[in-house]
Amino acid sequence: MSEVSAGHFSGDLQSLGNPFRGSIVGDPWKPGGIDSDVARIHKRVFDTCCAAVDAARSGRGSAGVIINGEPGSGKTHLIARLRKQLTEHLLIPNLEVPRQVFACVRLDSCASSLARHVRRRVVDDLLRRSGGPSQFERLVVARMMEFDNGAGHIALWWEHFREERTDDCLPLLTELCLQDSISPTFVQVLVHLVRQQHRLEVMAWLRGDPLTPAALEKLGVASEDPEEHPEQLAARFLSDLLRLAGGNSPLVLCFDQVEALQQTPDDVQSLFTFGQLISQLHDADNNLAIISCMQSSLYRDVVRSLPAPLLDRISGFATESLNPLDEELAALLLGHRLQVAGIDRFRPAGADSLWPFTHRDVAAMVGSTGISPRRLLEQAARRFDQFAERPVAAARDPLADEWEKRLEQAYRDSSEQETPQILRASIPHLFTITHPDWKVQLDPTQDDLLDVVVTAPQGAARIGIKVCDSSPIRLSAQLRKLCQRFPQTLNVGKLVLLRDERSPISRTAAATQKYLQQLEASEAHYLRVAPEAVAALNALRELLADARSGDLSFAGGHVSADTVIEWLRSVMPPPLAELAEQLTAPATEDRSTEDSVIERLQESLARRRVCAVAEIAAELGCSIPKLMADAAERPDMFGVLEGAQPVIFSVRQRGTMLIEP
């Protein structure tokens, strides 16, 4: 045991970065995310996961594993380790028959759009390229070869196929469709995938993003049935995907942060919805390995809220717990981190691998009940700074920094395609912050009519919120149904329709416009959500999901969801406050004509960016002074160049401000 003091070497250590900072693995796909992996930690649980994948591959039926652990016990790290193990072959550009396909879904969503969220995340993972073809391409080609009775190496077969027989794609995939009962539309899109045609449209269709009629025509597929619930469509797609994978290549689905699905800590309905979706996938085929990671604090809720058959599907193969580290494993982890950081250069002769720590330090950190890897690393980081005599950074509000960082990231990643999903998942959180005493219900009618209903205490107000779908066809159908039900039978005092400001409703969508006007005549409120608000909602959703899952910590302390909520209440970011106010404002306010003009102006400028004011005023049927006045009120959206012939232009491009107002 080394007891060599670190004091004499503190100056040297200052030149070494703290090897214990940055311990949270947020994204299992992040390259290098688990460089400092210690295979002995949680090896047994890891082996169980691998055994579940093997069981699914061997045709013994789908296998479900629940992994429980306290915050920071290494759940996401374990998924990253499994990801590395199961997808390492993707780095090799050669085409090989996939032994399995792997996807990881972080459940920072809401139960009412769970299947859509899972579909999007699974497709994203299957389309990732890490060097060679994506998992999706490998899978489809392997199945085609299987149906073609192609013997030998798949790469050679595929090379020959691409050169000589590309016309056989459709017949082969049709046979696959017939034998494995896969939807013909899916097969049609797969043909484009393997031929590498219309890649953007293929990706959008697979993800479930809305497509224009022109894009659908390119793919040669019909639009989805607008009458069918989008959750059912997404669940059916996932079932098709499972059947496509076939028995030789099981689909490994890792669900991380299951607790993030809960809108409130006592929300068991979301867990039930999760169980139902898993059960549905489980029944679709027998080639599924499901690994669900959740906090041990959720254990009781899961056991109590899920009926035995659902629980069996999620955890039929095994339920494992990630135990705390004992002294031996803790020393191993610290030693490994130190070694990766290059401590050897600084270590004095005679000191052991733990230097500058001693075994006594480790025992003190581990304590009598053990310690989670994250808490160990956080304590070690603080201790290391003391050894290195690093000055303590000036105290700042870490949550404010985190919020700024996430807001900026959300704004950078902002896409109007994601907006409906973000709104559905985060509106309930918004009310938790702004109106904690209001009751929030998700998809209360279970027919995609309303996404959220919020009720004030004593029923003083009841507001129905509908997030308008990005798909024009689906939106028209949704508004038609709302026209039939609102206000007579919808049982809400106020109806709010939310839509991303960047996706104006086209003037050519006559039916949609007609239904919208009808609804507005009935005092429904059409609210165009600014990109700033969407970004703030997305940041809010992610921050809360991490806090609920125990993945948010500063300076060694875990930050709870309650702390985040309290902090947000105290600072109340303006876009969130404004949106909440608009949602809860009395129902009597009509949609102003300015709004209508702005929307039409926006739609018009989306096509040409810059236009003479006179021309566009004539097009919109309003006077030039009024148009200029309306535009001047929204400097965040429009700019006007005055002169003999004034021109107006859009200051935004795909959510990015081109010019600061």
Place this chain on the structure above:
Amino acid sequence: MREMVAEVTSAAQPATIRVVCSRPQGDPTRFKDSGLSAKDVLRRGATQDFAKGIVMSGSSSVLPAADNTELVELIRRILQLSDGPRSVAQIVRDMPKSLRVRPEVAESLLVEEVTAGRLYEYPKVRNKAQFWVRSPLEFARSLILSKLQGAPVTKTDALKVIKGKAFEGLSKQVREKLFDDLLQEGALSQHPPFIGTGRAPKPKFGSRRPAPSDYLRDAIRKVAQVLGLSERDALEAAVLCAHQELRLLEPEVQTDLELQPKLELQQNSQSGLPGAAEPDLSPMLEQLPVSEPSESTTEAATDPQELLMSALRQVNPRVESGDMVDIIALRSSLASALPGAAFDAALLKAASLRTLAVHRYDRPGLLQPAERDQLLQDEQGQFYNTVSLWRN
């Protein structure tokens, strides 16, 4: 749609089968010499066609021998996972959809397995045959043991649990013998009546050995009744008495419990016991069971660590394979054997010995005080809500 007939000869499996299924088109010979196993062909062609009414011929069995084995394994797994006998329809319903077979297929396999002595057939329920992997005798045994995990009951009450249709084949003599065997093996223990019970009651039995604490608790309650004391006062007297007796036996117990300073500091106790003024012993009530039991005063079955391990397995049999146990449920199951702080001390000790791992709970503020008190709390005030075997 035309009918396709394919003869499949697998190099790996010497079984030859004929598959007749409806396909839009296809070259039957493509399956031949394909190098694919019979299982592969079945998976891709035949299993999908099960649902469409696939007809397979050329064998007395519906599937080739190699695949029967897998189907039988599947049926066995379903039955192993079930908590009692299952009808054919229930078994088929539990199969994954893609592997599901017609009930008559499953039934023929089940009958074969019963004939071979690998499965057991139970009496019919609503005219439907029932099957399971465990014999009626084993089933009866597990039900009795399960029943007796709770409070002790009489033999008659214990045997009521095996009066169902499933046990029609077990005569009264067999049932009685089963119970007696369990007693002989030590799986059951007879619990003597509580002290001071008037006429001799019928003996009671339980799967736990009689716990002295149950008898002491009952006796203290009776003392309270006889002397007109509150139960708390009687308990305090009992603790004081136990402490004095222990001091006589093992003087170091006093040091361990650090009782003396408390006794000295709390001479103004409000105890209602007659006689000399007694100290407030409530801290000791919490502390006394925490002390290490000496071999001379405690039986092996009441060792807190053993009690914990045994209760863990009872509350969740899957704990051995890595599952967790809810601490509230565990505490409840040990309410009489390890009450209050004794439970906490035993669990924290198990964690420090690295036999059990306790998992932190970071939302105690969300719980009602009564529920929060049921969690485990350590010296630093950290709460824990689940426990598992310590294995890394």
